[in-house]
Amino acid sequence: MLFVSRLTLERHQVWVYLVAIGLGLAAGTAWPEIGPALERLLWPTLAALLFVTFLQVPLLHVRDALRDRRFAVAVLLGNFVVLPLLAWALVKAFDFDPVMRLGVLLVLLVPCTDWFITFSQLGKGDVPRAIAITPLNLVLQLVLLPLYLWLMADAQSLGSWNWATLAPAFLIVLVPLASAVMAERGIETHPKGERLREAMAWWPVPLLALVVFLIAGAQVGTVLDSLGELQTMLPVFVLFLLAAALLAKGIAAQLRLPAEQGRTLAFSMGTRNSFVVLPLALMLPVGWEIAAVVIVVQSLVELLGMVAYVWVLPRHLFR
Structure with missing residues (x-):
């Protein structure tokens, strides 16, 4: 029986998602x-x-993130000040139409809370600090995302939203979040419940593969009709990855972070939280489906970029 470790599965997850998207497009085209x-x-x-x-x-354990204040300042400055400004500059420079602009902003404005920990481990980062800062990143992005969109999104984009119809999208995020909080409380009360968390840690990759399969199958028409527009997204996402790494290097140098923490900062700034914003994109009005496809495209570019980060950061940028 072939046994694959969870770390091996996470290391090669990009290929899992590419296969899932290919199968989804094929299924949606055939049926x-x-x-x-x-x-x-x-x-x-x-x-x-x-x-x-x-x-x-x-x-x-949100308060744990503040124990190392210098690292916390670096992550919060990078993710919630520097990178939102970078995202705004990119959408201004590329002059996207309102739908594409909204999709790009949705996916670039909020930091990742999951696989950046895996890539921090693979790229010789400081995993305990990565874990500690994650809940703070999650809380702040849920609070600040509406403000960022109000400041940066096209007025036409926001005006087209029927906010009442977006309620299910917020629920699809808040209900799992509340359930996870209650489950974590139960796990800490009953330590044997840690086995449940460990078992659940296997599921993000296959479930995300299923999600992108379903999106590709359901939106195959949108993908095929928008191939030209989607290609214009690629330079934006590549530029974002390059700039995020260099900006992380600058912030780490200014705050005199050790190399391990600098790598972790770069992984945090280079990865975005597509899971949280995807429900919002999926609830947009008819004709705006491309915003969700933009988020999926960014996730794939990001994963390929993380493969490069794992090789480049410890060897060249943060020796």
């Missing part, structure tokens, strides 16, 4: 009538993905 069924399956799958993802975050 276009299955689109509505795939969309119905998408919501419970996304809720399950968010729950198992949030369960890996120490949500009850």
